[in-house]
Amino acid sequence: MIEQAFRVKPGTDFHSEYFAAREEKVKFAKLAHDFFQKNGFADGGGFYILDRMYTTLTEQEKEKFSGQYVSSPDKNGLYAFKKRSKLQKRWEVEVVAPVNMELIQNIKFWWLPYVSHGSYALWDFEGVIYGHLMDRSADKIQLAKYMEPIKLSEYYMVYEAAEAAEKAKGE
Numbered sequence: 001m002i003e004q005a006f007r008v009k010p011g012t013d014f015h016s017e018y019f020a021a022r023e024e025k026v027k028f029a030k031l032a033h034d035f036f037q038k039n040g041f042a043d044g045g046g047f048y049i050l051d052r053m054y055t056t057l058t059e060q061e062k063e064k065f066s067g068q069y070v071s072s073p074d075k076n077g078l079y080a081f082k083k084r085s086k087l088q089k090r091w092e093v094e095v096v097a098p099v100n101m102e103l104i105q106n107i108k109f110w111w112l113p114y115v116s117h118g119s120y121a122l123w124d125f126e127g128v129i130y131g132h133l134m135d136r137s138a139d140k141i142q143l144a145k146y147m148e149p150i151k152l153s154e155y156y157m158v159y160e161a162a163e164a165a166e167k168a169k170g171e
Helices: 013-038 059-064 086-096 101-106 152-170
Strands: 002-008 118-125 128-135 147-150
Touching: 002 013, 002 152, 013 086, 013 101, 013 118, 013 128, 118 152, 128 152, 147 152
Parallel strands: none
Antiparallel strands: 002 128, 002 147, 118 128
């Protein structure tokens, strides 16, 4: 098993696209929240950032929206709404259309050929993007041009600082 921590180089396309995609995700989440409130969903339901509408449903919502969603929830307890349902069509207009879904979907990291049998982490703190790759079957991990390697100790030090900052915000 091999692990590699890295920082994304500022000024690279990936760096700017990452932050642009994050802004689009925030916009999507706000639109989704407003959509659910406007359409009478219970507050706090989950959803995916997808073209297709998935959400949790209370018993009252199951009755109210009967026939518009598939009968069984997915592994996370979210119900998919049928492609031709009224709510799905409104979801596409009110939530999906105003955001750049292509930008959000293209920032996905796991398709990259750097990890064949492992995992990754990608997050930012104070304007810097950090990542961690782990591969159970490789002897070496080749980083992309936009990544600069850092020591695992530095990665975990910044990770702990980011967690502490997040915790302090919540207090």
